[in-house]
Amino acid sequence: CLHLVASAGKPVADAGEDWARLSGDFRRFPMNVRKVGRVGGSGEPLLVNTDLAGSPEIARPDWLRRERIVSFAGQPLIFRGEILGVLAVFSRAEIQATQFEWLRTFADHAAVAIANARAFEEVARLRQRLELERDYLREEVREALAFGEIVGQSPALQTVLQQIDLVAPTEAAVLITGESGTGKELVASAIHERSQRRDRALVRVNCASVPAELFESEFFGHVKGAFTGALRDRVGRFQLADRGTLFLDEVGEIPIALQGKLLRVLQEGQFERVGDDTTRKVDVRIIAATNRDLKRDVETGRFRQDLYYRLSVFPIELPSLRERPDDIGALAAHFLRLACSRLKRPDIRLTSQDVATLRQYDWPGNVRELQHVIERAVILAQGGRLRLDPALARRHAGPPSATLRRAAIVQSRPAAAVAPEAEMRARERENVLAALDQARWKVYGPGGAAELLGIKPTTLASRIRALGIRRPAGGG
Incomplete structure (x- = not known):
């Protein structure tokens, strides 16, 4: 379908009509339908000087009579074998053969101009895409170097x-x-x-x-x-x-x-x-x-x-860093190499004591937090030794790991004490209820019961159902 992109002319029947802003039947021309569509579909020029208003290929013969139009000329806009559009002329005087040839020359120049404009738009589009891809590649390189x-x-x-x-x-x-x-x-x-x-x-x-x-x-x-x-x-x-x-x-x-x-x-x-x-x-x-x-x-x-x-x-x-403590040493060494290279501090060592200190922390911010801790320690390093925050050994920003909690429970009981299944289930129920009360029955997100218990929210939800726990009426 051809779409009207430019028009001009001076009406005689209705002086208020603006031919630069045509609409309706003049906006779209199906290919191979009526005169304009036939020129666009075949790529062949067309000149009509007789009985134009009586032609069945005219969509608005009343418009032709009202405007006293008697002649039509259509020249295809062709560039390197591709039909780009149609130059259509409606005239109140008979179009002569020499004028028709002049329209052919004009159409050829117009086709070249349109092709150049299209090429310019495509170059601009490709340039913009390349600029965006360059920006994304730069961001990828920054992230790769950082992480x-x-x-x-x-x-x-x-x-x-x-x-x-x-x-x-x-x-x-x-x-x-x-x-x-x-x-x-x-x-x-x-x-x-x-x-x-x-x-x-x-x-x-x-x-x-x-x-x-x-x-x-x-x-x-x-x-x-x-x-x-x-x-x-x-x-x-x-x-x-x-x-x-x-x-x-x-x-x-x-x-x-x-x-x-x-x-x-x-x-x-x-x-x-x-x-x-x-x-x-x-x-x-x-x-x-x-x-x-x-x-x-x-x-x-x-x-x-x-x-x-x-x-x-x-x-x-993805597992949290709490669920993969054995990787903390390798991750710390990796981030140490990256930080030393970036901060121009190539002589800093990671000791076994440093790794032990790092493993005592719960890492609520996971691997990203570990990276930032190492970078700060590199900046503060003296004499080739990292200076880790001493509070790491004492601070547990997140819930204690399940392993530490189980160890604490075992150590709190006499060595010979073995709790039966019913007692363990009752203890577990009390522990879950205590966490829910402390979190005001919030299960998910920061400060939620799942975080306090150190388990996944979906695991806690299943456990609540299995233990038959129900929120009390009127609870907050």
Whole structure:
């Protein structure tokens, strides 16, 4: 279908009519239908000087009679064999053969100008895409230098690595869950680097940092003038990640109003930029990450169930650093090397006492917190020795590990005392109730009962059901 992009003329029947802003039948011309469409479909010029108003190929013969138009000339706009459009002229005087040839020359020049304008737009679009990809690559390099690769040999981490190897070669969507600072970005990068899309871009979006009113523009892009501040066309993250991987970090922060549009792209691979009716196709693999309990968000209506299932085809849950204490020494040594290189302090050593001190801490901020602790210790180092915060040996910012709690319980009883199952179940029930009371019956999140007990919220929820615990009526 041909679309009118420019028009001009002077009406005689209605002086108030503006031919520079035509609408209705003059806006769209189906290919190979009527005179303009026939020129566009065949690429052949057309000149009509007889009985123009009586032709069945004229959509508005009444308009021709009213404006006293008697002649039509159509010249195709062709550049290197491609039909770009049609130059159509309606005249109140008979168009002569010499004038028709002059229109041919004008059409050839116009076709070249249109092709050049298109090429310029394409160059500008590619330049913008390359600039964005450059920025993303710079960010990837910064993150790689700051955080490094996946380090550790603990069984919990080996399970994660096995899952990465299983899912990476596929096209399945992956949902990475775990506490903040456990390395979800590294796992996403590892999946991408082991996939068939590794030669294309891995585009990251931190959903928590995007203002709600800009989510649609961030994901899908916008055209110039779509809203205040849209000074030029902008490529969205989906288009930037075409044939690559899109990593949606903190995916649980996406507004519910946008989740349906995100689901459509995942299902159909199609989207429209803000302010544009053109439907674009995209081929993107999705890796999402969150520290939220999305299942609970689905239950409360905060997150769409269909989107959750689309994202969590292959879920990977990352262990906290408390669950992999054997990796603390290797991680500390790794971050020490990175920090010494970056801070120009190459002579600092990590002792076994340093590792023992680090292992006494519960690391509520997980691997990221360990990295920052090592960097501070490097800055404060003297005489080639790290200066760790002495409070690490005493401070437990998070709940004590399950191993330490069990050891404390065993040590508090006489050596010969063995509690029967019923007593242990009663103790466990009392312990869970105490945690719930202290947390004011908050199960999830910081300060919740699950955090106090040092277990996962889903584990605590199952335990509450198994123990038959019910919230008292009128509870806060």
